[in-house]
Amino acid sequence: MNLTPACCSVHTHTVLCDGKGTLREMADAAARAGVRYFGISCHSHTPLALDAGYVLPADMTAYRRAVLALRQEYAGRMEVLLGLEWDSQSDVSPEGFDYWIGSVHYQKRENGRCYAADWGEEAFAACRDEACGGDPLAVAEGYFREVARVAGKKPDILGHMDLITKLNGGNRFFDESAPRYRKAALEALHAADPQATVLEINTGGMARGYRNVPYPALFLLREWREMGGRVILTSDSHSPDTILYAYDRAADLAKAAGFDRTCLLTRGGFVDCPL
Numbered sequence: 001m002n003l004t005p006a007c008c009s010v011h012t013h014t015v016l017c018d019g020k021g022t023l024r025e026m027a028d029a030a031a032r033a034g035v036r037y038f039g040i041s042c043h044s045h046t047p048l049a050l051d052a053g054y055v056l057p058a059d060m061t062a063y064r065r066a067v068l069a070l071r072q073e074y075a076g077r078m079e080v081l082l083g084l085e086w087d088s089q090s091d092v093s094p095e096g097f098d099y100w101i102g103s104v105h106y107q108k109r110e111n112g113r114c115y116a117a118d119w120g121e122e123a124f125a126a127c128r129d130e131a132c133g134g135d136p137l138a139v140a141e142g143y144f145r146e147v148a149r150v151a152g153k154k155p156d157i158l159g160h161m162d163l164i165t166k167l168n169g170g171n172r173f174f175d176e177s178a179p180r181y182r183k184a185a186l187e188a189l190h191a192a193d194p195q196a197t198v199l200e201i202n203t204g205g206m207a208r209g210y211r212n213v214p215y216p217a218l219f220l221l222r223e224w225r226e227m228g229g230r231v232i233l234t235s236d237s238h239s240p241d242t243i244l245y246a247y248d249r250a251a252d253l254a255k256a257a258g259f260d261r262t263c264l265l266t267r268g269g270f271v272d273c274p275l
């Protein structure tokens, strides 16, 4: 059987964190969509009050068991992978999973507060005004410092590396072509090891109506290709109807950056797949 990028969807969430589908509903939808390598990557626990109810409990035993039971159920039809989207504020280890996605959703600032990158304009404005002296680019720089820290831990996949742009359509909050912005983003990318980590092209913000392009920006993908890095297409799906959302757009972006292939994640590791 020919492999295509749509054979693989490994950045997905369920009702066990902040998703809308059960494990089985998500797996059924993936199988119906023709996915052969399906990974579940619920959000890891953090001690943040903001995260209560949106992340896994610190004890992930039940989560592991449930995903491994699903693996048995789908054996021979679809590989089910046990993953974790590990947040930079997490207080649990990402070890012991088939794979982990390293992601930054918050930045902790000198005033001791954590500010969400993707929770809306108010969180952005609060970070800018309370922690950054009104300088919006300093918010982005703080975000990318966190991304660099996560990238240095060599995750299997580096998640939505410029999530800080989620609400920045039309450069509303800051100029994404500003040298300071580009420098901070590129430094975060350079902290990633292209031999150890695959960069995701993530359509999750599109599925939820926040953006009309995937993460990350073209200049980052071009640089990653220059670095010899590999990419994987993901939907960051939070519901059964978005398991492969806008993969065609993600593939177009990869090609625009000069990639002629992507990766699929299987239980045997990453395998190349032509675009």
Ligand SMILES: [Zn+2]
Residues within 6 Å of the ligand: 085, 103, 105, 159, 160
């Ligand atoms: Zn995420």
Ligand SMILES: [Zn+2]
Residues within 6 Å of the ligand: 011, 012, 013, 085, 236
């Ligand atoms: Zn996610």
